[in-house]
Amino acid sequence: MVGGPEDIRRLARRVALEAEQVREVAAQVSATRSVSWQSATASAFRDSVTLCVLSLHHTAELLDTAARFLLAHASAVQSVVDALPLVGGAVHHGRRRGGDR
Amino acid sequence: MSDGGLRVRGGVGGTTVGLAALEEASGRLAGSAQDIAASLARTLLVAADPGLAGVAPAVVTAAAAEGALALAVGPAGLAGDAARLVGLVTATAATVSAYRAVDAEVARTVALTQDAVMFVVGSQAPELAVGVLALEALGVDVGGALDRAVWEVPAVADLAGGAEGLVAGLRSDPLTAPLLTPGAAADAEGPGGPRTYEDALAVLADSAAVWGLLDDSGPVHMQREPAGPSGASAPRSLEELVRGQGPLSDPADHPGRIRVVEVPTGTGPVWLVEVSGTQVWDPRTGANPCDVTTDVRAMAQESTALARGVQEALDQAQAESRAGSDGAGSGGTGSGAAGPASAGGPGRDASTEPVMLVGHSLGGIVAAGLASSPAFTARHRVTHVVTAGSPVARMPVPAGVQVLSLEHHQDPVPRLEGAPNPDRSGWVTATRDLDDGRDGTGSEAHGVGEYAATAAAVDRSTDPSLVAWRDGSEAFFHPAEGAQVVVRDYRIARGAP
Structure with a gap:
């Protein structure tokens, strides 16, 4: 089954929304660094949380990229759809010309 | 940190x-x-x-x-x-x-090791006693050697935490077993010896009482004393508070001395109760309750004459404050003006007024013991405790009380319970290492002067736990502008008045 351009744009919006949600999660995860305990264990915890936050932001960018690719795909499909009447008209015109002969 | x-x-x-x-x-x-x-x-x-x-x-x-x-x-x-x-x-x-x-495992292992070592000490007690006497006879200062040894190897003092093992060891030797009297305290013993550190101390103290030692039974009386010229003032910092313990604990000038300081604040008074340290080192019980007997009985978490006297002193000070009368001997000091110490009057409910209990050595043990006593806390709202060089780790101080314990790495006294103080939000322990290359002794490390220096370091510290403790105790050191701090001294003594 091939989706129409609007279906694909809807998928793109869903993916873009996921990117925003991942950024919100990143902010929540980042807040756990506020543990005030001064110790080697707490420092290691904060370092690990920092790595998680960086990774989450990277994932959000990947989702943004995927959303953009989906929109590009929707545009490409839209172009195909827009071109169909022209192609159909040309084929019909050709057939008529062939029949005339 | x-x-x-x-x-x-x-x-x-x-x-x-x-x-x-x-x-x-x-x-x-x-x-x-x-x-x-x-x-x-x-x-x-x-x-x-x-x-x-x-x-x-x-x-x-x-x-x-x-x-x-x-x-x-x-x-x-x-x-x-x-x-x-x-x-x-x-x-x-x-x-x-x-x-x-x-x-938990470290605490269990340490306790087992202390008990095992002290069992050997107890079971070899007669031989050890003979050895000590022989060394003394040869001119060896065994006490002095031990005093120097605890400076070098402070963990030696932790072995005192194995009191259960000591009692079990003494019971195992036919020579010493009869000296441990079966009595009320012996009920606390299981088949392998006393069940807890406090039970073991009670067994030892009760056994000594048969010989007229460490006996804290009998009445106690309390009388008002003039607040002496030495240190009779309101402390403005932790350092001043701890330094004041020196003159307060002088057995010649201030035997059995308790100081109650009424500090007026904008919302009513707060109370500083300062308890003297050990003044008498004789195990034979005398009139002065600031002695070894109270040391041992208080560490066994028993009610003591000194603690009862402190309660009476605070009761009387608060009653005087409510009545708005201050008897002779009041050492009023403070912020300049001579206004009354506290607003309110006979209808004031003193049981809601914050109390800080303070003491060095024995004074700290009694302070923590009173903060742990439901009978005392039902009458007085203990909010803060300050101990300096006191073995208080096993005291069941309620979580709502803010405890500050000052200790020195080389001081054997706060180690006598063989356990570290609780690590919890309401209990901060600040330990200073005095080792600067000199040849010191445990006695020096236990001195009030060194503890005052440690208190000064706490006053300056930026450590989050100490900053939080200072913030929470500020009212005790900063009386309301223009109001008068009242210092009341009391003498506690065993026996009838």
Whole structure:
């Protein structure tokens, strides 16, 4: 089954929304660094949380990229759809010309 | 952590509070991991949507979109994030558990080791006593040698925490077993000896009482004394408070002395109760209750004459304050003006007024004991305790009381219970290492002068636990502007008046 351009744009919006949600999660995860305990264990915890936050932001960018690719795909499909009447008209015109002969 | 030569344990920056915060953070991370897993599931549904299939001219853009989605849900994207968060949650939970397990195991092992060593000491007591006497006869100052030894190897004093082992050892020797009297305290013993450290001390003290030693029974009386010229003032800092313990504990000038300081604040008075340290080192019981007998009985968490006297003194001071009369001998000091110390009157409820109990050595033991006494806390709202060089780790001080314990690494006295003070939000222990290359003694390390220097370091410290303690105790050191601080001194004595 091939989706129409609007279906694909809807998928793109869903993916873009996921990117925003991942950024919100990143902010929540980042807040756990506020543990005030001064110790080697707490420092290691904060370092690990920092790595998680960086990774989450990277994932959000990947989702943004995927959303953009989906929109590009929707545009490409839209172009195909827009071109169909022209192609159909040309084929019909050709057939008529062939029949005339 | 270390701050200005101090090692700080407990309080808001302590391990217990830190582990609880880590646990709480870990719980929030678990929630975040669930959110990412849900996001992964939704994005996978997008990637699997049949509408993404490309038509011939758009097959390249379809492939590009599918590739980008695969990257976003893969190990470098959502799946990896979920795994990382779950891993962090698991590792944090394991770390917290390991911390607690190690703490508990270390405490158990230390207690067993102390008991084992002290069992040997108890079972060899006659031989050891003969050995000590022989050394003394040869001119060896055994006491002095021990005093120097605890400076070099302070952990020796921790062995005193094995009192249960000592009693079991003494019972195992036919020469010493008869000296341990079966009595009320003996009920606390199980087949292997006393069940707790406090039970063991009670057995030892009760056995000594048969010989007229360490006997704290009988009445107590309390009388008002003039607040002496030496140190009879309101402390403005922890250093001044601790330094004041020196003159207060002078057995010649101030036998059995208790000081109650009424500090007026904008919302009513707060009360500083200063208890003298040990003044009499004779185990034979005398009139002065600031003695070894009270040391042992208070460490056994028994009611003592001195503690009863402190309660009477505070009761009387608060009654005088409510009545608005201040008898002869009042050492009024303070902020300049001569206004009444406290607003209110006979109808004031003194049981709600904050009390800080303070003491060096024995004074600290009694302070922590009173803070742990339901009978005392029913009458007085103990909010703060300050101990300096006191073995108080086993005192069941309620969690709501803010305790500050000052200790020195080389001081054997606070080690006598063989256990570290609790690490919790309301109990901060500041330990100073006095080792600067000199040849010191345990007695020097126990001195009030050194503790005043440690208190000064606490006053200056930026450690979060100490800063929080200072903030919470500020009212005791800063009377209301223009109001008069009232210092009342009392003498506590055993026996009838």
